[in-house]
Amino acid sequence: MRKPTRRTETGRGERVLPGVWRLRLPLPWAAVPHCNAWALARGDGIALVDCGMALPGSLRDLERALEQVGFALEDVRLLVCTHAHVDHCGQAAAVQERSGCELWIHPRHEHLTAALDDREAALARRIEIARESGVPEAPLQEWAEGRRGQGTGMSGPLAIARDLLPGVVVESDLGDWHVYETPGHAPSHVVLHQPERRLLLSGDHVLGRISLYFDHGWTPDPVGEFLGSLDVVDALDVRLTLSGHGRPFTDLHGHVEGSRALVRERLDGVRAALHERGEATAFELLPPVYGDKLAPETAAWLLTKMLCYVEHLERAGSVRRLDGEPMRWSPA
Numbered sequence: 001m002r003k004p005t006r007r008t009e010t011g012r013g014e015r016v017l018p019g020v021w022r023l024r025l026p027l028p029w030a031a032v033p034h035c036n037a038w039a040l041a042r043g044d045g046i047a048l049v050d051c052g053m054a055l056p057g058s059l060r061d062l063e064r065a066l067e068q069v070g071f072a073l074e075d076v077r078l079l080v081c082t083h084a085h086v087d088h089c090g091q092a093a094a095v096q097e098r099s100g101c102e103l104w105i106h107p108r109h110e111h112l113t114a115a116l117d118d119r120e121a122a123l124a125r126r127i128e129i130a131r132e133s134g135v136p137e138a139p140l141q142e143w144a145e146g147r148r149g150q151g152t153g154m155s156g157p158l159a160i161a162r163d164l165l166p167g168v169v170v171e172s173d174l175g176d177w178h179v180y181e182t183p184g185h186a187p188s189h190v191v192l193h194q195p196e197r198r199l200l201l202s203g204d205h206v207l208g209r210i211s212l213y214f215d216h217g218w219t220p221d222p223v224g225e226f227l228g229s230l231d232v233v234d235a236l237d238v239r240l241t242l243s244g245h246g247r248p249f250t251d252l253h254g255h256v257e258g259s260r261a262l263v264r265e266r267l268d269g270v271r272a273a274l275h276e277r278g279e280a281t282a283f284e285l286l287p288p289v290y291g292d293k294l295a296p297e298t299a300a301w302l303l304t305k306m307l308c309y310v311e312h313l314e315r316a317g318s319v320r321r322l323d324g325e326p327m328r329w330s331p332a
């Protein structure tokens, strides 16, 4: 997993549009140094979309970002999370404690909450999958030790008042935001669309700097689901996208196309590597497919994605899984 780095930054708030503020919050990950929460004007307070990860000092970061745009935690009237990853919902309990607001999130959050309910079991399962995927024992044990030493990134359990599903409307002074399910990055992922202002809160589904991630093991085909979810947002009328990381961007269609192209590139890479080698484990496919992106701190993250890619290709009938352990794939 991504290695923790020392926090040198604090939260920052800035107005993006009248009634919409970006709250940029530091993260302890070298590859992903910030996340965004979004404040939407709502009556005498704000609706908050996402809230950052719980870390020592992180609530103060959120407070500082809010203060910079004229609000306090007590002004949060509703907290909505785009998906159940800790950098998006980690501080939910702390925000609720201060503001008394409700939390709305998609009901398929077990990819986070089941792991929190039994961390040792969740870690054991990941170790088992990594072993089956051909990861050698020494780096695997080192990774597991590092994981054991990390916090959960959560300020408390999720206390959910309402399932964030299509048909649910998030009210703001700019108008209503409509929910679209966009699984793939995570089974619980949704985006919020404001049709009159043509705005999209895209979470991690479509990012300004294209990068992909899929939760593995909770749904049959995260890569296929992600591609379907790209079609969902591509059909929306959007002039400005407010994403979970990075700056707002205008060319949603271009970013959707870029995301599709990157998926294709990775799938082509997996197929080419399997053709060249005849057969390989998911772990053995990492160097040919990811090249110098592969590093000790990214390996677990890339392996998760690789499993999603090979399983997608297996479903499509272009690769097949061979008998025996560790899991090996060959061209079909």
Ligand SMILES: [Zn+2]
Pocket (backbone or CB within 6 Å): 083, 085, 185, 186, 204
């Ligand atoms: Zn995420």
Ligand SMILES: [Zn+2]
Pocket (backbone or CB within 6 Å): 035, 085, 087, 088, 204, 244, 245
């Ligand atoms: Zn994120």
